[in-house]
Amino acid sequence: MPELFSKMRSWFSLLPPFYQNNIMEIIILAVIVYEFLLWIKNTRAFELLKGLVVIGAFIIVAWFFKLTSIMWIIEKLSTAFIIAAVVIFQPEIRKALGQLGSRNFITSLFPNANVEDSSVNTINEIVKASFEMAKKKTGALIVIQQGQSLNDIAETGILINGIVSSALLINIFEKNTPLHDGAVVIVGDRVVSATCYLPLSETEISKDYGTRHRAALGISENYDAVTVVVSEETGRVSVAINGILKRAIDAESLRAMLPVAESNNDSDSATRFRFLRGSRKERVK
Template identity: 40%
Template sequence: MIDTFNNLMSGVGFSDVIDILIVGFVIYKILGFIRETRAEQLVKGLLILVAITFISDIFNLYTLNWILENAFQLGVVALVVVFQPELRRALEYVGRSKFIPPQFAQLDKEKAKLVTAAIIKAVDFFSNNKVGALIIMERETALNDIIETGTIIDAEISTELLGNLFYEGAPLHDGATIVRGDRIIAAGCVLPLTQSKTLSKDLGTRHRAGIGITENSDAISLIVSEESGIISIAVDGKLSRFLDIKTVEKTLLNIYLSQISEEKVKVPFLNLLFRRRKDAE
């Protein structure tokens, strides 16, 4: 037994170890990416079909085995269609280059604080007066396709401008406003809705749209409920609700300042934010 193991190890070189580690890391990242998403359930169904195919071959179930094997020949095309949203998100994740400076990096700390103060003042007003609002903060993933669905604004962020855009009688009130750096790029934009089945039925289109855009990009959604005035933030397809204005301010500052910094910061405050969400629910 020991001799067999030694023979196997003697044939393993340094490049083989590197190869195994890379493959293991890729598999680990793929499993982590599809975890707790719609893709997880699809993968489970696919694995069940593969298991049935092997079982049918072992027990000589010729008809069932023939059907499944022929179905798998078309499976590659079917997987591309079924997993299209997940594949798009994965490719966008891989394609985010650190060599291209994010929009937030164009701001200095003082400007970031001024921008945050303007947004916070507007959000506080929206919450107290139950004015519905959906503000999308673009990060590394460009949202040009979303911007094209709305009206181009391209103006500096101000509390007054945000108030006018989301005023109940304004024509752009029901759409999303896209923020890039210190500028409002567009308003009245149409967002993709989340297909999650686990969301509360109390959440309307505004919240589903806010979550949906974060499932397809690294954008951050700031949402104010028109019915209750509750403030929420969506990140990576996860929604954090019942936030007070101080929490929102700290979160936005962490987002801006983490993008300004040259170090790779993961906005640790968001982890605390989502733990509070679970406690509130």
């Protein structure tokens, strides 16, 4: 045993000195790597990353077998690859930088920060309006703000600033009315604006879905908002969140997908959002 301990001391003596600052650096780097991998998983960068892994494996094989001509070409094109990666990942990089300074990121560090959440009554009104419009095949786009501000989206529409109600939503999306085209933005318990323009997703989706569904996916890829879509062609109700489009079969399934401020039995104080998360494999094709 003494010999074993002496050998272990000799092994540890070969390691560089370890200080308290190193522990902090390891924790910070672990958090950064974890958040980066989580970001990769929840964006289209995950699919693109698979291609980069294949290219990386090819480079390793070329280096291992000393394929000098191929390695020379790769070395000369390395700068172009970096620029191409920045161009390809431009939407994801822009989204990540936007989230870095968003209220959602700040509130994750300070849990007691006030967030304007939608009440249960507001969610019920949205659910009621959605299925009323679905019966009449009235197209609708309802965007519910979460952590990230939607001010830039709301500014593209017409100011409403009214309390959310099923009657108001149905009247807004009524066909041949001035406000029916575009999306409605809801913040907390208020309809902030209508006829808002949403960024369209470039993701391939089924031909059964139209421009509204592509717009719902687009806003969910750039913001953490939850969007309810009512199809004008089929009357189907769907929800877009985190770049995923899910079908809501009935009112209960829709209600389960929407963010709501939960309150205690004896208090009306709002707590954190609860919202549906899904795998990238669940994207509607």
